[in-house]
Amino acid sequence: MTTPRGMRWIDGGEFQMGSERFYPEEAPVRRVRVDGFWIDQAPVTNRQFAAFVRASGHKTLAETPPDPRDYPGMDPEMARAGSLVFHPTAGPVRLDDPSQWWAFRFGACWRRPLGKPGPLALDDHPVVHVAYQDALAYAEWAGKSLPTEAEWEFAARGGTASDYAWGDELAPGGAMLANYWQGEFPWRNQALDGWERTSPVGAFPPNGHGLHDMIGNVWEWTCDWYADAAGLAPASPCCVPSNPRGGLAEESYDPLTPQVKIPRKVIKGGSHLCAESYCRRYRPAARHPQAIDSSTSHIGFRCVLRA
Numbered sequence: 001m002t003t004p005r006g007m008r009w010i011d012g013g014e015f016q017m018g019s020e021r022f023y024p025e026e027a028p029v030r031r032v033r034v035d036g037f038w039i040d041q042a043p044v045t046n047r048q049f050a051a052f053v054r055a056s057g058h059k060t061l062a063e064t065p066p067d068p069r070d071y072p073g074m075d076p077e078m079a080r081a082g083s084l085v086f087h088p089t090a091g092p093v094r095l096d097d098p099s100q101w102w103a104f105r106f107g108a109c110w111r112r113p114l115g116k117p118g119p120l121a122l123d124d125h126p127v128v129h130v131a132y133q134d135a136l137a138y139a140e141w142a143g144k145s146l147p148t149e150a151e152w153e154f155a156a157r158g159g160t161a162s163d164y165a166w167g168d169e170l171a172p173g174g175a176m177l178a179n180y181w182q183g184e185f186p187w188r189n190q191a192l193d194g195w196e197r198t199s200p201v202g203a204f205p206p207n208g209h210g211l212h213d214m215i216g217n218v219w220e221w222t223c224d225w226y227a228d229a230a231g232l233a234p235a236s237p238c239c240v241p242s243n244p245r246g247g248l249a250e251e252s253y254d255p256l257t258p259q260v261k262i263p264r265k266v267i268k269g270g271s272h273l274c275a276e277s278y279c280r281r282y283r284p285a286a287r288h289p290q291a292i293d294s295s296t297s298h299i300g301f302r303c304v305l306r307a
Helices: 046-056 132-141 149-157
Strands: 007-010 013-017 030-034 037-040 082-086 102-106 219-225 264-268 287-291 304-306
Touching: 007 149, 013 149, 030 149, 037 149, 046 132, 132 219, 149 219, 149 264, 219 287
Parallel strands: none
Antiparallel strands: 007 037, 013 030, 037 304, 082 102, 219 264, 264 287
């Protein structure tokens, strides 16, 4: 097969998925196997997404006013197109209330990541404000798929079993190897890596598979429904699951809001907002649930082709 443009081939194999050193949702460590696949060398950029929109006429969820009938109790004033945008706080705050640094901004979308008025999206930065359905639509248009959680993590590890995509030290010798938050979150970003928000894809060195931005910069959608990793582990240590998948859509709802029946997918890789003081999820094993109808200024995606 001819090498697809902008993609890298990942030989299949077995690896230790997950971690028991950071957050409980990453455990237990379990051995799994994936078949070989092609994966985008970098997250999908605004330039690439714009080409898709021109060719298909696709309108993202963030550009579509929500229907109040789908959200009982919604304030009618909120029935306008927009998306969630991060904004730093004026000083230190408690870290148990994300609403202090997230705001729904009307007009925020992939074209204008900070809302209106605001700067236009930069061509070589990863596209953001894409909900799951937007990422899926792009993948189908491109003749590709979204990766499974196992495929994504296997690729992100770059052939290692380390905590990070390059080793067990976050900033070896003080080198900034990914776009993440340095300083006290969410108010003081020292930007030692050179970026306060997203960075151009390829601005940091690739991992061992030649892939850029597998950790940091933007979170990335996978096609797996979210489930506790403990429930995904094989029943017997003698069994190595091949090409494992996530849970069930109806079991992925947020247990903290049982009245909201919106399924969640797994996102991977962390983003430029992950910090040592708050969210150490700039690692291959890190995982997080995300409602499929949500979009933010720090979530993007990349695609795969399966052999």
